[in-house]
Amino acid sequence: MFVRNGTARLKRVLLSKPEYLKPAPINEIAKKWKSSVLDSEKMLREHEALVNAYKQAGVEIEFLEADPKRPNSVFARDFGGCVKEGYILGRFKLPIRELEQIDYKNKMKMLEIPMIAQVKEGCFEGGDFAFLNEKTIAIGMADRSNERGVEEIQKQLLPYGYDVIPVPLKSEYLHLDMCFNLVDDHLAVAYKEGLPEYFQKYLRKMDIKLVCVPEETIFYHSCNLQSLGCHRVLSLKHNEVVNEALSKEGMEVIPLDITEILKAGGGPHCMTFPLWRE
Template sequence: MKTAHSDYGKIERILINTAAHAFISQKKIDTEYARLNYLDRPIIDGALSEYRVFENIIAKAGAEVMKLPQKDNTSIDAIYCRDASLATDFGIILCNMGKTDRNVEPENQRAFFQSQGVEILGTIDAPGTVEGGDMCWLDEKTLAIGHTYRTNYSGIEQIKAFLEPKGIEVFVVELPHFRGPSDVFHLMSIISPIDKDLAVVYSPLMPIYFREALLKRNYRLVECPEEEFDSMGCNVLALAPSHCLMVEGNPITQERLVSAGCKVETYNGDNISNLGCGGPTCLTRPLERIV
């Protein structure tokens, strides 16, 4: 069955924003990276090389890859295209970004989706804020959404208004202050579904009620250790059930995934992931999967 309501099924169609289109030039990177709270300055040549490998892995997995066109009005953060939208079986919900430097991205995605004949279900309006990294599908009828500095209650209520009348449960996850408003801390910083009953998690920042809900749903939990949290060991993209992609440099989490029966592929994300704190789930907006 084809559906947008999955974060583990085989990816059939996926949206990306390439490093070439998002970073554009070293001058643009140099102008923006500090203001956007990157850990350090990405190097454009390294980013382009890393992204080619990343894109090839996704293409080899059999996905139809859709690429956003270059837009001069976006910041380098636009490479993390998941955050601007949510794909549903009823159409795309365009987000309203909690990080104000990114507020043009949803409208850019709207124009692209419309040009491709992709239906738009609706838009999150101010004062509501929602970012795609705060949402993941636990199953085809359950969307988890984090209440964070990037996704507020008004935005959550708008997501509910779009989806609950269509029979979708919206499971709200209250996340902690952690490192504060300037940090990129999304729901998917602490959970990545890998299969219908398997997820990578970072339990120290996971609310007890949410962790218990996953166990009640018969999820097996692959624990990301503390020493691999900042290197995005918990940010893992399922290319297909139990076939996943993660950033290099997380050997403990990788071995735990292999022990759980997963095929694991990795990429060097020094410039496209590590410095901007955006792993493979952040770099992609899956639009359709097979479950």
């Protein structure tokens, strides 16, 4: 068994270091920094802080070696999604990320994690993949995943008993994990008004409580958190309001002082591909 849901105790992850990361203008956040040169040393220190947080939480870490030909591979989440039976290989929309699909596929083969589904005609990136419970998966459709990609996943996961819910979003939000993130079994951080009403009904039906944020905080990664399981979550140090709200809900919040990597458009959730949850 690999990843049975999005909130059980996290035991193993796949990461890649930001050695060659640049603010390519491929999302709303990175566009603001497109003329800047990112501080490579600072980014590596920030990523090491993420690595250390995982180690302290008892999480085993696998790495895909950085490569200048795929500068955005630090955002490991995006090549696909992992479920209990194996993983789903996505299909990147942008040429700058195509090599990631090949190299991450080879890495998963080395790790002996089977591919049980693959998007070949549509587009799908893992930032749009979110468990709601063990058999219900939401997939965002903002800028990088589309209806055809979701249909392919629905068809291929049907034999395994998964219900896959498409969630249309404004393209500016990039991925679902920028405006919605489940942090505990019945708790999520979200920009509520940006979510379709029928999706909100699913959340209410599942008794998922929302810690709500305003739209502008999407672009400061207020929702881009990583659940560690056991009521623990990785967040960003500057997410003070969200972190306080989560603490009041009984969550142990582990703050990360990350700012430079964020300029390329991704946070802790984007940088993490879960391989195993208890």
